[in-house]
Amino acid sequence: MSRLTDLITKAKAKDADLGRELEREFKALSSRRSFGLNFERHRPENVELPGRPIRKGDKVRILPERGSTKKGDQRLWKVTSFAGKGDERMASLSLLYTDEPEQAEASVADLVVVAEFRDYIYPGLVSTGKVERGEDKPFHTVINGENFHALEALTFTHRGKVDVIYIDPPYNSGAKDWKYNNRFVEGDDQYRHSKWLAMMERRLFVARELLNRECSVLIVTIDEKEFLRLGLLLEQTFPDANIQMVSSVINPKGATRASEFGRTDEYLFFVMFGSASPSPTQLGTEWKVTNDRRASKLRWAELLRSGSNTKREDSPNQFYPIFVLNGEEGPEFHSVGEANFSDDWHEVSPPEGCEAVWPIRSDQSEGNWQNSAESLRALIKKGYAKLGKWRGSSTAVTYLKKGEQKKVEAGVFPIIGHRQDNSIIVDDAAYQPTFIPGTQWRIPSHNAEQGGTNLLKNFIPSRKFPFPKSLYAVEDTLRFFVSKKLNAKVLDFFSGSGTTAHAVMRLNKQDGGRRQCISVTNNEVGADEQAKLRKDGLRPGDLSWEQWGICDYITKPRINAAITGQTPDGQLVKGDYKFTDEFPMADGFEENAEFFTLTYETPVAVSHNRAFERIAPLLWMRAGSEGSRIDKLPTNGWGVVDCYGLLTDLDQAAPFAEAIHGKDSIRIAYIVTDDERRFQSVVRQLPETVEPVRLYESYLTNFRFSMGR
Template sequence: MSRLTDLIARTKGNDPQLGADLEREFKALSSRLPYGLNFERHSPEAVELPLRPVRKGDKVRVLPERGSTKKGDQRLWQVKAIQKAKKLADLELLGPAKTETQSVALDDLVVVAEFRDTIYPGLVSTGKVERGGDKPFHTVINGENYHALKALTYAYRGKVDAIYIDPPYNSGAKDWKYNNDYVESDDLYRHSKWLAMMERRLLLAKDLLNPAESVLIVTIDEKEYLRLGLLLEQLFSYATIQMVSSQINPKGVSRGGSFRRSDEYLYFVMFGTARPCRMPLSSEWSTSTQSDLENSSEDGSPVTPDWTSMMRRGSEAYRNDRPSMFYPIYADPITRKISAVGAALPNGEHAAPPKKGLVAILPIRKDGSEGRWQIGASELESRIKQGRVRLGRSTSYGFVVNYLPDGAYADVISEKFLIQGYADDGSVIAFSEAGDLSRVASTQWKIASHNASENGSSLLATLLPKRKFPFPKSLYAVEDALRFFVLEKKDAVVLDFFSGSGTTAHAVMRLNRQDQGKRRCISITNNEVAADEQKALREQFLRPGDADWEKYGICDFITKPRVKAAITGKTPEGGSIKGDYKFTDEFPIADGFEENAEFFTLTYEAKSAVNHNLAYARIAPLLWLRAGAQGLRIDKLPPEGWALVNTYGLLTEVDAAAPFINAVRQAKALRVAYIVTDDDRRFQAIAQQLPRAVEPVRLYESYLTNFSFSNGE
């Protein structure tokens, strides 16, 4: 290894870029695990930016001539000069030892950003819809999601409460690209490309999630769930991870002669103290075991705590697995009370010592085999004193013995239950305050509302007539998955960076309506045109970047119209949407929601323009997002040298600090004060005079440092 390090160091002296690339790959190889998930991380991804003007120093590709369906030149060129009068760019090929140059029309070039490049992002508003008064805005960002995630690290680092993503399932169909190429089913590196793509984005998501309490929810099907599970374990080894199986199509989908697939999987990655909320659940969520029935009222709604059988089930459930937990429990058959707990039976003994007038209960399974209890004898005696043990129904071998596990007992002594006393056998009597028992769902979901055909595709067709999107999620499935984690967070920040049809934002709006919440959703999607439509558009001499091409992209054709239709209750054509929402909260779709949303396109700014205050208009939305995406925004540099809006203030001239500080002190809801200065001493002097509740942020140092840091510089 040391020899390789020396060789890389020598290479850096002759060719710094080659040396840096070799060092990066060496580090990746040396960090591989001897066991676990190993995969090729490939060359960094690159994305074409058809809406970005060509600048000197840019990396570009040469487009095929209009009308051609060919891919064109995939090599990267660097713009050395721009001939404005002739509308030409002088290019030099990147990479080869021998110099190759050419001059190409600006209209025939597309800017390319590689993911190892440092970017300085901005946002340009492309419209908004306002029906929510002073509520925060939901945001939809049109851009490459890797770069959009980087942009969000400035506004939301460590502040996101929940991420819900439905990434491409890597089916081999034309559902996703890697370096501008569709990944086909016969690609030998299909799985490692998918993993590399996911890993890069999940590492950025890690920076955004609140480490103290947040959740990452990822949906997937059988083609990549194993690899995804290993990837999540490696990236988030400190988190609690569970996988849920959810039926999304009762009829099933053909798998080429194999079993018909009717379900998919959801990974829940829970950080810090995050756990699914207990809540009243319909009978659909229950496996309807005898224990469930015993804990339910006559109408099926649960009213008492989760009493669980003392008999061990599942793994290590036999006497030989834990001999010390094969002991008799003695019960009085008349009073139905546990009277004594015996010692573990010696090996070879199968009958409990008799006690006069008492029934001896041993953990004997239905098939006659010897099982074991869940807890030891001394622990059982302790829990009997706490009122956590009681007898259930009578059986051929005595009685069923039930107890309250730690989680259920914690709920009983919390505010969720009212303890009404103790039964004659000493067991606690408790009921939930609402008259029913909140529970946590199992990991098998067979819920009618989660049908993706009826409540995904059909619902989308109702909102956006004559517009199609492949395999949208059931609105209610996304709503339910999020509810378990944001039910008690009415101001939660929810992120979806594979947004597609906008289902997550729609689900967050429904959650807000149910409890008057102010949760806000950030949706990231690109404006990729469906593969089967691209050929026809190219034959019409159109290219990405043309208005008649872009209007059919996912963001402009599906995501933005869907979010707007959900809020207004009207189709893109202006007609009232027919039909009603179902489940949980039933009301006419045409009623819409009292919500606000704004739509943005991601931009790529020059560092020099940022430093000289020339890119402020594109950075302004990021400042607004960081301050809570609420109320007015300062979109232009204030002529007075400072300005205040609902949640933040901006000081652009430090000589105007005195009136700015005075105004900040009088403001009631201010969260952030942005101060533009290159002088750290003056920044500190102003910051010290601000109220403690106001966060001082130095521009543009904080902005530039954030993106240099996030790129490892």
């Protein structure tokens, strides 16, 4: 039910006539759609937080009894007090959002904390493990938590710092592939599409705050069920971006559907900000564009204009003669004449021993050259213009465009000599061509079955994940935007099986990069598995339940296995990586990764330093997720590690500042104080290259406003 219809229903309950009037006006307004995407912005999701300790003042839901598969009481209660201890602890509850007061008592064990969308959150992180094989490389991070709240947490650590966001959201195909308000959305839900759009829009609003607006890209994959709506949503959310869509074949055999064409492809939306654009890259032979043999050498373009604006009158300044001397070793440039605006150009006399070559097209009509006479003279002098074989009384004239000139000047094509016409001769033996492909991708390695499902089995045998992306498809997609950014920060907040992080590690191995991936997933259990677990008397939060969740059962083991080269059972990963670089999967990667679970703190605990151990990972991530971390409050009032420092006792500012000056790798100095004057006093002692951050004011302020709400 949408938020408006929900409010109308409540109005009807109080005043039937008023409710009917409101409903009539609502229907009239909803029938007049303005141009663009219109959808119901439904009552936002409520998030259950199993395992979170119950506190006085919390909003909670009463769980159904163990062993029941019923939906349970969806109403929200406020905890007003506690009685008893241990397993016998009881909570007194007061019903929220009702005109009729209602009180109740329930066992604390039968309650679950609920975070409403409207609530401010104060996030923390608890480390649940790490793998280190990358020496001083920055860490990839995996966050287990509700992805909207995780995005909010990242606004403190990565606002404006993310170079690429790659997401593969639920496709809303009608299967039980995503939840809304703690329920799986059925295919026959009349609000299915608007619920999906509302869910996506709220997350995209926050993601927008994370992107580097000078040069970054958001990549979203989708299928035919929602691509039209998604395209409009992206245009409305990011009006300043350049948006393009690519169609990619992921299942050449086609997914069989009753009374429909088999689906073979999916779509990728590229939302490019600032100067972002796909970079030409070296593509494997499976990309058909590499069949263009001309691309493997220095490309000489025809000087005679073709295509549009080819007539003399289109560019009269570029109708001029080129005087060519036909020598014994071939034609040579003698000189370039001036633009001719008369009809008697045939009467122009060339210098002695020369022939005049005019821009005459194959149908003998008058055309024009691509360059002005002055520009061509400069090209000839540099050796960037070339003559073809002499054919009777004429010859072809070619030149190097600016892109090809840059390749020569950068040494990509070393000059090893000159021809008789002064055109350069280059060595192209070692050249590897780069390309930007078209918008139709039919690449064998992007097959989701081979590069996704079957490949995943190598890393986590006997464990299944529905429809994982091809590792090579994600790798190729990212390469167009991070090939020149060896320190790129990549975010995937619908992480699933962890393919994006795996692809980033592949890219790092290929070029020695230090790119980082932040993967956000939850520990959701599939619909069928949930029913079985509930029948067994289990609930979310129980260890026997959580072990089957996506993060613990799939994402973390997959990333761990990719780095170490060993399966969760300790066996060497079988098989070899293919395509761009081929090596045994058992070799693993020289990378680091740490796994975290999102926590929810109180502002009082934060401001009084009682939540420092959960805030510490956020401080480390903001400083770059590199090196060691300050996990406990320093006993001497300050601490300095690889990339940041922390000052808790302002009387120790002098030794703190001295230690900061002694390390060039320090990026951030966190200073704990409520006194702005004393904060500025410490700042003046720090290097200008170090970013000062006042704790906990900066942290609390960051989360005191509504993000995508």
